[in-house]
Amino acid sequence: MKVSLLFPPTWHPSQPYLSLPSLTGFLHQGGVSDVSQRDLGIELLDGLLTRSYGAEVYQRLVDKQRELERSQAGETGPGSREHYAKVTESLDRFAYLIDRIELAKDTLRSEGFYDLDAYRGSLFMIDKWLEVVSSVYFPTRLTVVDNQFSHYSIYSSKDLMKVIRDEAQNPYIGLFRERFVPSIVGDRPDLIGVSITATSQIIPGLTLCRLIKDAAPDLHVTIGGSIFTRLVDNIRRCPSLFDLADDIVVFEGETALLELVNQLAGKKDYSKVPNLIYRQNGKITVNQPFYSENVNQLPAPNYDGFPLGRYLSPEPVLPVQFSRGCYYKDCAFCALTLDHQNFRQKDPGRTIDELEWLKQRYGAQYFFFTDECFALSPTKRLCQQMIEKRLDVKWTCEMRFEKNLTRELLASMRDAGCLKIVFGLESFNQRVMDFMKKGIKQEWVRRIADDCVDLGIAVHCYIIVGFPTEKEEEALDTMNFIVENKKLHESFGFSCQPCLFDLEKEAPIMSDPAGYGIRRIMRPSAEDLSLGFFYEVQEGMTPEQAERLYQHVYERVSEVVCELPFNYSMADGLLYIAKAKEQAGQAPQPIGT
Structure with a gap:
C-alpha cells in the first residue's frame, strides 16, 4: 500500500507541524513503509x-x-x-x-x-x-x-463549495493545479491523507481535495485534523463534504489511519476503522466510541521527506510531544481539551530517546513541545534525565501558573535547556480568574513570572479580553499587569498575545451559558460549520464593548512587547534567545564580577 500525506497551506513558515510526522512514524511502525509526506505550505511559499x-x-x-x-x-x-x-x-x-x-x-x-x-x-x-x-x-x-477571502465564510459549507471553484478569487486553484496535483496524482497512491488543523487551511485544504478528486476520482482521499474534530455533529448534516473526500478522521489519527490502510488493502469494512466518518449508500456514519492512543506505544515523529532546509529559519525547530490532552480540564473557555479527549503522560525516558533520535537523525538542537500543558512531576523527571544524559538541546513548552511550580523546578528546567515557557494567564483579575475556573492566584503568577525572569527563562502570556461578565476595569487589571511590570516586559524574549474572547463550540461554558451570564446565543443560519457563536450578556461588557477595549489593550501591550521576533513566532523567538545566550556566554566577563 502506498500512502501520501499532505499538509496544505497556510501554516507558520518557521517550522513544520507535528501531524504528518506523527502519522508517518506510526505507519512505519505498523508495517506500512511506502509513505510520502509533503508540507505543501512551505513548498508553495x-x-x-x-x-x-x-x-x-x-x-x-x-x-x-x-x-x-x-x-x-x-x-x-x-x-x-x-x-x-x-x-x-x-x-x-x-x-x-x-x-x-x-x-x-x-x-x-x-x-x-x-x-x-x-x-x-x-x-x-x-x-x-x-x-x-x-x-x-x-x-x-x-x-x-x-x-x-473576504467574500466567503469558512464556516459555511455553501460558501466553501463555491470558493473552491472560484478561479477569480481563489489563487490556490491555479497554483495547486500547476504545481502539485500532477505529481500527487501521478504517484498513484492508494490513500491520500490531507491534514486540516488550522482555520487558515480550510479553503486551501478543501480546494486541494476537490482538485485531486477532479483529476482522479478513484483515489481514496481522507481528511484529518482538529478542525473537523470540533465539527463532528455538523459533518453528519453536511453531505457536500463527502464529494471532496471519501471520509474524515476525527480526534487522534494514528490507529485510525493504519486501520484504514488495512481495510483498503482488504475487505473495505469501514465500520472497523475507529474515529472515521464516512458516507455509505447515501448515509453518513460516525464510528464511535472515539479511540485514544496509548502514548507510550507511539514512535518518535518521522520528518523524512520534509524539506527542513526550506523553512524560513536558519535552524530547524522540531515539534515534539511529552503528553496528550490537558491534566487540568476546568478552564471554562477552553475547547482545546476536546482534541485529545483525556490526559495521557508519556514516560520521560521514552521522550529522552525520541529527542536523542531526532537530534541524531536531523541534526536538530531546538524543540517545540506542543503539549497543552506540562505536568509538574513528569517535568521534574524529564529534566533530571536530560541533565544526567547531557542531552544539550534547547526547548520551549506550555505550563500553568501552578502553586507548586517552584523556583527549584524552574531552575532544573533551565539547566535542562528550557529557554521559554508559555503560560495561559488569561486574566490577572482574581474574580475573573475564579469565574473562568483557572485555579490560579495572583500571587502565584507574580512569583512564578519573577522566578522565570530571575533564572533567565523567557515568558509568554496569553490574555483574554471580554470573558462574560468581565468589566472594563477588570480587563485593564490584566493589561496593567503586563504594561506596568517592567521587570517582566523588559526581560529578553518576553511576549504576550491578547485575544478577544470567543464563545467556542465544545467549550465547558457552553454546558451552562446562563451560569456564566450569557443571556442568548446566536449563530447565522448559513454558518453550518461554525466553530463559535454570537452571544448577548446579562452583565459586564457587551461583545462590541469588549472588542473596542481589546483594540486598546492590544495597542498598549504592543508598545511594551517586541513584536518581531517574539510576538510573531515562538520558534523564531526560541532561536533568538538561544543566540543571545550563546553570545552572552562567549563574551568576556567584566573585571570584578
Whole structure:
C-alpha cells in the first residue's frame, strides 16, 4: 500500500507541524513503509518567493489591468475601481520587490536571520510581495501565515463549495493545479491523507481535495485534523463534504489511519476503522466510541521527506510531544481539551530517546513541545534525565501558573535547556480568574513570572479580553499587569498575545451559558460549520464593548512587547534567545564580577 500525506497551506513558515510526522512514524511502525509526506505550505511559499514566479505574476497583472481598464464594475470588490487601483499599484511596486524577494528569503535561512533589522525587513518584503501576488485575485489577500477571502465564510459549507471553484478569487486553484496535483496524482497512491488543523487551511485544504478528486476520482482521499474534530455533529448534516473526500478522521489519527490502510488493502469494512466518518449508500456514519492512543506505544515523529532546509529559519525547530490532552480540564473557555479527549503522560525516558533520535537523525538542537500543558512531576523527571544524559538541546513548552511550580523546578528546567515557557494567564483579575475556573492566584503568577525572569527563562502570556461578565476595569487589571511590570516586559524574549474572547463550540461554558451570564446565543443560519457563536450578556461588557477595549489593550501591550521576533513566532523567538545566550556566554566577563 502506498500512502501520501499532505499538509496544505497556510501554516507558520518557521517550522513544520507535528501531524504528518506523527502519522508517518506510526505507519512505519505498523508495517506500512511506502509513505510520502509533503508540507505543501512551505513548498508553495518557497515557489512564490522567486523571480521565475514573479515573471508569471507580472504577465497576469498586465492582463488584469487591461481587462479592468475596459470594464470596471462598481467602487469596490472584484472587478471594481478599487481592484484596478490595487493592480496598478502592484505593477508600480513590482520591479523594486522582484529584485529583493529571493534575498529576503535567503536572509531568513542564513545568519542574517539574527540581525533584527534584516529579519524585520525580510518579513516586510515577503508580505508586500504576497500582497502584489494577491492583487490579481482581489479582494483575496495572502499573507505569510494566513489568507483572507473576504467574500466567503469558512464556516459555511455553501460558501466553501463555491470558493473552491472560484478561479477569480481563489489563487490556490491555479497554483495547486500547476504545481502539485500532477505529481500527487501521478504517484498513484492508494490513500491520500490531507491534514486540516488550522482555520487558515480550510479553503486551501478543501480546494486541494476537490482538485485531486477532479483529476482522479478513484483515489481514496481522507481528511484529518482538529478542525473537523470540533465539527463532528455538523459533518453528519453536511453531505457536500463527502464529494471532496471519501471520509474524515476525527480526534487522534494514528490507529485510525493504519486501520484504514488495512481495510483498503482488504475487505473495505469501514465500520472497523475507529474515529472515521464516512458516507455509505447515501448515509453518513460516525464510528464511535472515539479511540485514544496509548502514548507510550507511539514512535518518535518521522520528518523524512520534509524539506527542513526550506523553512524560513536558519535552524530547524522540531515539534515534539511529552503528553496528550490537558491534566487540568476546568478552564471554562477552553475547547482545546476536546482534541485529545483525556490526559495521557508519556514516560520521560521514552521522550529522552525520541529527542536523542531526532537530534541524531536531523541534526536538530531546538524543540517545540506542543503539549497543552506540562505536568509538574513528569517535568521534574524529564529534566533530571536530560541533565544526567547531557542531552544539550534547547526547548520551549506550555505550563500553568501552578502553586507548586517552584523556583527549584524552574531552575532544573533551565539547566535542562528550557529557554521559554508559555503560560495561559488569561486574566490577572482574581474574580475573573475564579469565574473562568483557572485555579490560579495572583500571587502565584507574580512569583512564578519573577522566578522565570530571575533564572533567565523567557515568558509568554496569553490574555483574554471580554470573558462574560468581565468589566472594563477588570480587563485593564490584566493589561496593567503586563504594561506596568517592567521587570517582566523588559526581560529578553518576553511576549504576550491578547485575544478577544470567543464563545467556542465544545467549550465547558457552553454546558451552562446562563451560569456564566450569557443571556442568548446566536449563530447565522448559513454558518453550518461554525466553530463559535454570537452571544448577548446579562452583565459586564457587551461583545462590541469588549472588542473596542481589546483594540486598546492590544495597542498598549504592543508598545511594551517586541513584536518581531517574539510576538510573531515562538520558534523564531526560541532561536533568538538561544543566540543571545550563546553570545552572552562567549563574551568576556567584566573585571570584578
